[in-house]
Amino acid sequence: MSMNPIAFTDACVLIALSYAALKLKHRLFMERYELWSAPLLTGLACIIIMLQPHFGDPFAAVLYCIPIIMAGLRFGWMIALLSTLPPAIFLLMSEPFEESSFLRILQELLAPALVSSWFHKKESASAYAEIPFMDGLKICGILGLTRFLFGGYLYTNTHIVDYFSQLLPLLLFALVIIVLIAMYNDDNRTWVLQHRLEIQANQDRLTGLPNLRSFMNIAQNTARRRPLSIMMIDIDNFKRFNDTYGHLQGDLLLCEVGQLLSSIIHEHDYAARYGGEEFIVLSHITDNAQLSAYAHKLCHAVSAHQSHSQEGIGVTISIGVSVSFNPQADLLRIISEADEALYASKHDGKNRFTLHPSIMGITTKNA
Secondary structure, three states, X not given: OOOOOHHHHHHXXXXXXXXXXXXXXXXXXXXXXXXXXXXXXXXXXXXXXXXXXXXXXXXXXXXXXXXXXXXXXXXXXXXXXXXXXXXXXXXXXHOOOOHHHHHHHHHHHHHHHHHHHHOOOHHXXXXXXXXXXXXXHHHHHHHHHHHHHHHHHHOOOOOHHHHHOOHHHHHXXXXXXXXXXXXXXXXXXXXXXXXXXXXXXXXXXXXXXEOHHHXXXXXXXXXXXXXXXXXXXXXXXXXXXXXXXXXXXXXXXXXXXXXHHHHHOOOOOEEXXXXXXXXXXXXXXXXXXXXXXXXXXXXXXXXXXXXXXOOOOOOOEEEEEEEEOOOOOOHHHHHHHHHHHHHHHHHOOXXXXXXXXXXXXXXXXXX
């Protein structure tokens, strides 16, 4: 059983193309346009293999459908079928127009697309699930069987020796599928690990809220584009609570208040843990009356909440609010003004909010 060494070259080309695609997909933002970019790149990969010198040999060219198989496993039937269009057009333009051409398209392009799509799992397209190696082997078995069955019909001068001569190409076919699945799964694991590390780097471990680093990045980008308001929020008498009930109960209280604030703020606002018992909220509201109602709502929600850490113990918050009407305003100055307003709330009795617009002076209101 012999095999044209060009088949090994094809296998190396496929692996190299797949490796390059995996490394470039995140940098080129292909995920946003995968409905057209994935079929186009998959089809081009098929055509590159078709352009090898053995193109036209009915038994040697067993590799150019592999990109379509991977597309079916990763993205499902729609992208897999769209991926068959470029190589199908190329096939019809490269050989005389015959009935056998359509049968070849059915066997070598459409069948791999449909069979691989049958094994597609939705999680595979989102980079959260790996593609099972057994699925790849099953696809190889099904397509290998159909190739043997269709071979005698498509090529009437086929001899039994020709069938046995295809065992090595089919083994190479299966090997390339396994290698590509392994590459894809390894890239997925790397992506998931990086994603988890990014979340950990931008998330407060205790409360699960974004941390100050994450908040500052978003707030700075927002402050450059539009007016905004900043709320500094502090849990009243938290040190006394910690000393009385212990740090474990204090941590539970921080988690409760943080999650409560996160669930109450407006959809497009952003809450984070500032540090200690303080939280910070970025809001797109800049009207004083609306901000007063907003801050009052937050104060009332916390004071009315029954803490699970210590039932029967009342918990309140104090809020300081600063408003920036200038999109180019210094974010640190806005936060500093909100902190001053928070100090005024604590000084005037706690469980209240204080507005501190720089052009109107300080206004304190009981919640």
